[in-house]
Amino acid sequence: MLRTKIKKDIRLRVLPSLITYTNMILGITAIWLSFTLDIKNIKISCILVIMAAVADKIDGLVARKLNLTSKFGKELDSLCDLVSFGLAPIIIWWHLNPNNYEVLEMVVSLLFIGAGIFRLARFNVEKDDNYIIGLPITIAGSIVVFKLFIDINYRFQPGTWLFNENIVLLTLLSIFMVSRIRIKRPNI
Numbered sequence: 001m002l003r004t005k006i007k008k009d010i011r012l013r014v015l016p017s018l019i020t021y022t023n024m025i026l027g028i029t030a031i032w033l034s035f036t037l038d039i040k041n042i043k044i045s046c047i048l049v050i051m052a053a054v055a056d057k058i059d060g061l062v063a064r065k066l067n068l069t070s071k072f073g074k075e076l077d078s079l080c081d082l083v084s085f086g087l088a089p090i091i092i093w094w095h096l097n098p099n100n101y102e103v104l105e106m107v108v109s110l111l112f113i114g115a116g117i118f119r120l121a122r123f124n125v126e127k128d129d130n131y132i133i134g135l136p137i138t139i140a141g142s143i144v145v146f147k148l149f150i151d152i153n154y155r156f157q158p159g160t161w162l163f164n165e166n167i168v169l170l171t172l173l174s175i176f177m178v179s180r181i182r183i184k185r186p187n188i
Helices: 002-034 039-065 071-096 103-125 137-155 164-178
Strands: 131-133 183-185
Touching: 002 071, 039 071, 039 103, 039 137, 071 103, 071 137, 071 164, 103 137, 103 164, 137 164
Parallel strands: none
Antiparallel strands: 131 183
């Protein structure tokens, strides 16, 4: 009886981390698929990042409901979020127009990834249970891939360069991530 309870307890403890790893796996798969440069696969990559956002939301809910939150889980979540919402959206963006990138696009890409890293690090050290400070990288990355998905489905013409507004979008999202904007934390 005790052995069964211990096994069940161990399985419950790893559940939030497994969901967090699912977030990362979806992000890495999105990156990998985008390397094919096939528009269908890039669409799937965008959907995978949105699915990673759902997994990111679920892992925190599960950890809180099972009373399994920890510093380790917070750090693990941040590292996985960097992959799925910092790197994946940028790499998908690059692969959407692989021959049309210059210095400005690289600078904006580094700005977005750097702002995401800053936001995640700040989140891990600040203690404010009532407010979220700065735009979460999960939301920023999801906005980027959602916009790219719309571009692919309704605006993209192979061989044309039309994504100049994405430079503005990525810059604004970067600013919002590092800002001190306070968002009331939902009670979930």
